[in-house]
Amino acid sequence: MWWRPLVGNGWALLAAAVLAACGGDGRSGAESSLCAAEGEGVNWSALAQENCPRLSDYRLLDELGESRAPALGFTPSVALFTDYARKTRAIYLPPGGQMQFDDTAPFAFPDGSVLLKTFSLPTTTTDTAPHTRVETRLLILRAGRWYGLPYVWREDGTDADLRMGGALLPRQILRDAVQVDFMYRVPDAGQCALCHQQQDPGGNGRALLPVGLRARYLNHPGPAPSSTNQLRHWAEQGLLQGVPDALGDIMSVPVASADSTTLAQRARGYLDINCRHCHVDQGSGGLSGLRLGYEEDPGSLRYGVCKQPPGYDGGAAGLDYDIVPGDGAASILPYRMAHTAARDRMPPLGRSLVHEEAVAMVRAWIDSMPPVSCD
Amino acid sequence: MTDFHHPAPWQRFAAVALLSASASLVACGGSSSSSSGPSFPPGAIMLDANDLTESAKTAFITASPGDVIVFPEGHFMIEDTLTLDGVTSGLHNVTLRGYGRERTTLDFSGSVGGDGIYVQNASDITIRDLTVIEANNNAIKLLGVDGIHIHHAGAEWRGDLTSDNGAYGLYPVESSNILIEHSYVRGSADAGIYVGQSQNIVVRHNIAEENVAGIEIENSSNADVYGNIARHNTGGILIFDLPIGNGIYGSTVRVFDNDIQSNNTDNFANESANPAGVHIVPPGTGVIVLSTRDVEIYHNRIDDHDTTAVAITDYQIAGTPSADVITDGFRPTPRNIHIHDNEIGESGGDPRGLLIETIVAPVFAMIGEGVPAILYDGLGEVLANQGFSAGLGEEAFAADGSDNVCATDNGDISVGYLFDPADESALQFNEGEPVPRPAVDTGNGSSIFCTQPRLPASAATINGVSYGCGEDDDGAACQL
Numbered sequence: 001m002w003w004r005p006l007v008g009n010g011w012a013l014l015a016a017a018v019l020a021a022c023g024g025d026g027r028s029g030a031e032s033s034l035c036a037a038e039g040e041g042v043n044w045s046a047l048a049q050e051n052c053p054r055l056s057d058y059r060l061l062d063e064l065g066e067s068r069a070p071a072l073g074f075t076p077s078v079a080l081f082t083d084y085a086r087k088t089r090a091i092y093l094p095p096g097g098q099m100q101f102d103d104t105a106p107f108a109f110p111d112g113s114v115l116l117k118t119f120s121l122p123t124t125t126t127d128t129a130p131h132t133r134v135e136t137r138l139l140i141l142r143a144g145r146w147y148g149l150p151y152v153w154r155e156d157g158t159d160a161d162l163r164m165g166g167a168l169l170p171r172q173i174l175r176d177a178v179q180v181d182f183m184y185r186v187p188d189a190g191q192c193a194l195c196h197q198q199q200d201p202g203g204n205g206r207a208l209l210p211v212g213l214r215a216r217y218l219n220h221p222g223p224a225p226s227s228t229n230q231l232r233h234w235a236e237q238g239l240l241q242g243v244p245d246a247l248g249d250i251m252s253v254p255v256a257s258a259d260s261t262t263l264a265q266r267a268r269g270y271l272d273i274n275c276r277h278c279h280v281d282q283g284s285g286g287l288s289g290l291r292l293g294y295e296e297d298p299g300s301l302r303y304g305v306c307k308q309p310p311g312y313d314g315g316a317a318g319l320d321y322d323i324v325p326g327d328g329a330a331s332i333l334p335y336r337m338a339h340t341a342a343r344d345r346m347p348p349l350g351r352s353l354v355h356e357e358a359v360a361m362v363r364a365w366i367d368s369m370p371p372v373s374c375d
Numbered sequence: 376m377t378d379f380h381h382p383a384p385w386q387r388f389a390a391v392a393l394l395s396a397s398a399s400l401v402a403c404g405g406s407s408s409s410s411s412g413p414s415f416p417p418g419a420i421m422l423d424a425n426d427l428t429e430s431a432k433t434a435f436i437t438a439s440p441g442d443v444i445v446f447p448e449g450h451f452m453i454e455d456t457l458t459l460d461g462v463t464s465g466l467h468n469v470t471l472r473g474y475g476r477e478r479t480t481l482d483f484s485g486s487v488g489g490d491g492i493y494v495q496n497a498s499d500i501t502i503r504d505l506t507v508i509e510a511n512n513n514a515i516k517l518l519g520v521d522g523i524h525i526h527h528a529g530a531e532w533r534g535d536l537t538s539d540n541g542a543y544g545l546y547p548v549e550s551s552n553i554l555i556e557h558s559y560v561r562g563s564a565d566a567g568i569y570v571g572q573s574q575n576i577v578v579r580h581n582i583a584e585e586n587v588a589g590i591e592i593e594n595s596s597n598a599d600v601y602g603n604i605a606r607h608n609t610g611g612i613l614i615f616d617l618p619i620g621n622g623i624y625g626s627t628v629r630v631f632d633n634d635i636q637s638n639n640t641d642n643f644a645n646e647s648a649n650p651a652g653v654h655i656v657p658p659g660t661g662v663i664v665l666s667t668r669d670v671e672i673y674h675n676r677i678d679d680h681d682t683t684a685v686a687i688t689d690y691q692i693a694g695t696p697s698a699d700v701i702t703d704g705f706r707p708t709p710r711n712i713h714i715h716d717n718e719i720g721e722s723g724g725d726p727r728g729l730l731i732e733t734i735v736a737p738v739f740a741m742i743g744e745g746v747p748a749i750l751y752d753g754l755g756e757v758l759a760n761q762g763f764s765a766g767l768g769e770e771a772f773a774a775d776g777s778d779n780v781c782a783t784d785n786g787d788i789s790v791g792y793l794f795d796p797a798d799e800s801a802l803q804f805n806e807g808e809p810v811p812r813p814a815v816d817t818g819n820g821s822s823i824f825c826t827q828p829r830l831p832a833s834a835a836t837i838n839g840v841s842y843g844c845g846e847d848d849d850g851a852a853c854q855l
Contacts, residue, residue, distance in 0.1 A: 164436045165430075165433045185487055190435055190460045197462050284518075286621065342489035
């Protein structure tokens with residue numbers, strides 16, 4: 001059994017804050033004083049115990065909206081696509097806390113750690129400024145368990161409000177000078193687990209875990225002006241324990257924007273960060289049999305080559321195989337990437353627009369494979 | 376948001392009335408004051424009709440053990456999948472309910488999400504007294520849940536029967552201890568009630584009509600399907616094992632006391648490359664057993680089927696399983712199947728469907744026969760007995776008969792086989808394909824007149840209470 005009995009934790013407190021009080025069921029309570037407490041620097045005590053109604057209650061950002069010390073910025077080698085949103089990421093380790101390195105699993109974090117990601121929409125699909133902040137998602141580690149909290153930025157940009165139910169936000173973006181209307185979807189807190197759910201390396205069944213904080217995405221120089229490898233840099237600062245001496249031996253996803261990265265590497269890296277969180281052994285896409293991690297053999301059945309999907313009928317085009325080598329147009333993988341309707345699109349969550357550039361890239365990669373007849 | 380919400384005037388009126396009563400997202404429930412309405416336990420969480428998507432999401436996300444979450448009466452547009460996930464909180468004993476199957480309708484036709492209601496990583500979940508309509512993918516899906524009670528619930532696609540309809544109506548998967556009863560499913564482009572990769576299952580007293588598959592038990596073990604009505608589907612009740620490759624395969628399924636009528640709807644599933652996808656189900660079929668072992672089909676009333684009343688088939692009739700899935704535990708050949716005491720009416724008047732038209736009907740036509748009422752392909756049995764499928768893990772059928780497919784006391788109906796199990800001569804091959812040797816007999820004069828030991832009843836235990844024959848039910852069906 002992977003569920004455990006509910007113990008006193010943030011959910012019960014959250015219920016008090018969000019639900020109307022229902023007498024006699026133990027949920028009554030006023031808004032937390034920890035959230036409203038005045039103070040300097042990050043509000044660690046509120047983070048540890050409360051789901052605060054305003055992002056500013058945690059004091060993770062300064063007056064200019066920048067991440068406040070001790071935030072660690074980082075840049076993954078590849079990025080999950082979210083309707084062309086630009087993302088700023090930060091790790092907050094509690095004072096004296098350290099991350100623990102692992103060569104495959106997400107790093108282990110000390111209790112009280114916070115991962116912050118802010119999503120800002122550009123005016124065009126080519127990332128033209130200005131960028132408007134839409135949402136900030138927090139992952140907070142409390143008593144060994146991660147909790148996901150979605151905050152939606154106010155129109156005036158002054159603060160972001162907790163929206164456990166997520167939000168559907170009508171937005172526009174220019175693609176090739178044509179305005180595209182779309183519904184930006186802030187996932188609800190229950191949907192965090194659709195992507196962030198994995199087998200717990202500690203053996204506790206399924207658990208909510210970070211996706212991007214793995215060695216494979218971080219084994220390269222960090223954001224300018226630093227030119228030091230991010231893993232090495234954190235190790236030298238005493239923030240990341242257990243980093244091996246030979247970083248070259250770690251299985252890593254090449255930096256998508258680097259000139260030296262080949263088309264195949266770029267396509268496989270894209271599929272890794274966008275798909276692997278479900279398409280991995282024991283992942284929530286497990287039934288499909290499709291496995292899209294960078295560690296997989298891209299010529300294998302597991303990777304989709306001449307593989308029939310058990311749970312998909314091929315769509316209106318009636319396609320048969322996930323990857324038909326040499327024929328991107330006949331391959332289900334880029335076909336589902338190119339759709340937005342719920343029954344056809346992949347990934348199922350977090351994308352309302354087609355990432356045309358990525359579809360073209362994956363198709364081009366499949367086209368470049370030596371042709372094989374799957375029938 | 377208003378684009379997605381088109382309440383009828385009377386609904387808007389009701390919503391305003393509710394809103395004026397409480398401006399909060401969630402109000403507190405108690406016993407309903409209406410004498411005709413259902414009653415709810417003290418502390419029930421009454422969702423806000425004026426903002427139902429967000430109200431429901433909030434209640435789902437903040438759910439605690441013991442919660443009863445109540446959807447209001449009326450027809451409501453829901454804007455997204457409603458997800459109940461216990462991965463962080465270890466959720467158990469939660470009820471999601473409405474005012475009645477025909478009184479609370481959740482309409483997902485404008486939803487941005489795939490599924491209607493989606494539950495995972497929880498235990499002892501009850502869903503009752505509401506209907507989900509027009510979901511993009513599945514109406515009510517539960518993954519990895521131990522203890523599921525769905526009753527007086529509905530899952531419908533109400534328009535034309537097209538491949539654009541969603542896949543599964545009531546859909547527990549990789550779950551255990553499942554009771555689905557007194558529910559209604561209509562219009563799914565795959566299976567109306569689908570239980571997959573699960574154990575300890577009771578499906579009873581439901582109505583499944585105008586789906587591709589009415590009720591399907593797939594890769595699941597210990598299931599009782601009884602007292603249901605399956606009518607006007609493409610296939611009425613399907614017991615399938617498919618080479619899914621996750622180590623979960625089915626056995627021990629009883630199908631009894633069901634009314635399986637007029638399942639003659641043309642197949643409206645999308646074509647797919649999956650050789651045993653639901654698009655291959657022949658229109659006009661009452662019951663199909665595909666590759667599952669230990670199945671008992673008895674005392675059903677099976678009438679008016681254009682193709683066949685009961686079909687027992689091997690996966691090899693449709694495709695060849697890969698070595699990987701054999702290693703994983705999949706076996707293509709159905710064994711220990713007992714079809715007895717069924718009332719079988721008309722069948723075979725207009726046989727159709729790809730496998731029927733290309734393989735089955737032409738083979739029987741060679742001997743001047745139509746498609747029989749009980750159709751056993753016999754392919755896996757002869758391949759196994761003559762050593763041709765040892766590579767698929769299929770040994771010869773046991774000499775004591777315990778692997779046999781048996782039909783007993785089903786009346787004077789036709790019983791036929793593509794490969795007659797009574798024929799022990801060497802199988803011939805033509806261009807690598809085994810050459811059929813069809814035969815058709817009548818009633819107990821058939822080559823598969825034999826009996827098997829009765830199978831045990833199955834039970835579902837939910838919140839410490841067991842359901843099923845010999846548990847909460849000692850009725851006539853359970854005595855059959």
